[in-house]
Amino acid sequence: MDIRIYQIDAFANEVFKGNPAAVCPLKEVISDEIMQSIAFENNLSETAFIFEKNSKLNIRWFTPACEVALCGHATLAGAHVLFEHEGFEGDKIEFMSESGMLTVTRKSDKLELDFPAERVVPCETDPIIERALGKKPLQTYTGSDMLAVFESEADIAGFTPDFKELAKLNARGVIVTAKGDNCDFVSRFFGPNVGIDEDPVTGSAHCILTPYWADITGKKELKAKQISSRGGSLDCSLSGDRVKIGGKAVTYMKGTITL
Numbered sequence: 001m002d003i004r005i006y007q008i009d010a011f012a013n014e015v016f017k018g019n020p021a022a023v024c025p026l027k028e029v030i031s032d033e034i035m036q037s038i039a040f041e042n043n044l045s046e047t048a049f050i051f052e053k054n055s056k057l058n059i060r061w062f063t064p065a066c067e068v069a070l071c072g073h074a075t076l077a078g079a080h081v082l083f084e085h086e087g088f089e090g091d092k093i094e095f096m097s098e099s100g101m102l103t104v105t106r107k108s109d110k111l112e113l114d115f116p117a118e119r120v121v122p123c124e125t126d127p128i129i130e131r132a133l134g135k136k137p138l139q140t141y142t143g144s145d146m147l148a149v150f151e152s153e154a155d156i157a158g159f160t161p162d163f164k165e166l167a168k169l170n171a172r173g174v175i176v177t178a179k180g181d182n183c184d185f186v187s188r189f190f191g192p193n194v195g196i197d198e199d200p201v202t203g204s205a206h207c208i209l210t211p212y213w214a215d216i217t218g219k220k221e222l223k224a225k226q227i228s229s230r231g232g233s234l235d236c237s238l239s240g241d242r243v244k245i246g247g248k249a250v251t252y253m254k255g256t257i258t259l
Contacts, residue, residue: 065195072203
């Protein structure tokens, strides 16, 4: 069996920036075990598998360690592959996923994700966070990921986490965030529990970050930066219970998996 594979740098204007994701458009559905093995072999934060089922496009995402329920950058990468390499006609793609219907719309030179917004609730700060990061957050919140808010962009940029300590938290991942110096907010994402110590640019985290910062700033449209070593820029907007996340993507590699 031959499977086409693409590696895409998502939320990037050029290669070697943003967040790399592998994308495999499937002619026929393969087993979960093979999907997981491919993701492990790729050793990227996510590998997306796109296939048709019941006349609808479906998407699934796997880290090297497990399947996840939602992934923004790999969805952006998957849409880029369909538009640029797989002959998709039209400007709007609808994906069925574990997180419901997700749409990606082509708008000029950018792609815009339409994802469910998630509002987190305040919680007591687990001492693990302070031990792992070396600084206590101003406030922490809980949801599908843990959100930790800090005073400044310099705080976020300066963290060198103890990932073994962070892995003790009962959370998929930890988002750290603060007001940006030259944008509305900055963030980083740590996910050792799902096999990703630090994710370079995390679209799904902005489903939490966008409503949080919209409430703080009073703005519905926000400019965001994820300040990992690769870095990425995102245009975020809040519309009711949906978050729209815009960015660019570039193709790094095309190939074939032979099984």
